[in-house]
Amino acid sequence: MRVAHLEVACFRNIESASLDFSDKVNVAFGANGQGKTSLVEAIAFLSSLRSFRTPRTGDLVMEGKEASSICATIEKDGVSRVIEVVIGKGFRKVAIDGHPVKSASQCLDLFKVVATSPDDSAVLDGGPEGRRLLLDRFCSLLDPQFIMVSKKYEMALKERNEALRTEGFSPDALDAIEQALSGAAMEVLRHRLKAIDELGAKIAPILGSLGGEALGVQVSYEASWLKGDNYEDAMLRSLVANRKKDQALGYTQFGPHSDDIRVNILGFSARGRASRGQRKLLILAWKFAEAALIIEKLR
CATH class of the missing domain: 3.40.50.300 (P-loop containing nucleotide triphosphate hydrolases)
Structure with a gap:
């Protein structure tokens, strides 16, 4: 191609x-x-x-x-x-x-494109939303259906947030919304974790070939709400447990929309610790890993 x-x-x-x-x-x-x-x-x-x-x-x-x-x-x-x-x-x-x-x-x-820009390395030092976007773009490349999966989650999340802000909203109706949101969260997480596993296996050797073998890079997914292997059940339990707090705040605190991707070097988080040169090397290895995985998929 x-x-x-x-x-x-x-x-x-x-x-x-x-x-x-x-x-x-x-x-x-x-x-x-x-x-x-x-x-x-x-x-x-x-x-x-x-x-x-x-x-x-x-x-x-x-x-x-x-x-x-x-x-x-x-x-x-x-x-x-x-x-x-x-x-x-x-x-x-x-x-x-x-x-x-x-x-x-x-x-x-x-048409699948892996692109990088001079600003990409800042993602490693910024807030979690940038790292989620980085991962979600790759999820879409791996499987274009992720676009619809992500939209489904966003729509369910918006519906719950609106329900939380509506005084006197039916608890039974909120139960149904949370069930749908939990199912959508499971699908988002399934795609993200698969992508993280595949990227993690590629980034370290690629980084080594670029001269960064001593960094000991590790990539992992962080979700404070995720307990156990049943993603849908874990999300539902988190929603139910935090419903009162979420109602007081007017939004859903926990879920895939609040998760983070942790990149470690030398046993510590790269965020706030990695030098500018190390961040550039890490993001370059990340993008090379994306390209390698897409090529493998196309073959």
């Missing part, structure tokens, strides 16, 4: 670009601010329909323009496919071979 041809218009600071790519290694070079990262961002956007730099799609449109467009010819198993995306202020149109796309999972099924 490779990008054979790419056309970009009014995307970030790229007014117009038409590029043919080699089937080997391609290198983009130039001065700062010329659009190298934006070019990578455009390619990655075709895969996940999300930017790795901003949650606001409108930011991708060149200043003063109505919309931006990305079109790529993808060669896979000897067959050429075309992905087209038009992004505007408040809208997005996506097509594969001229047919409208309803879900990002359709693009991920066709």
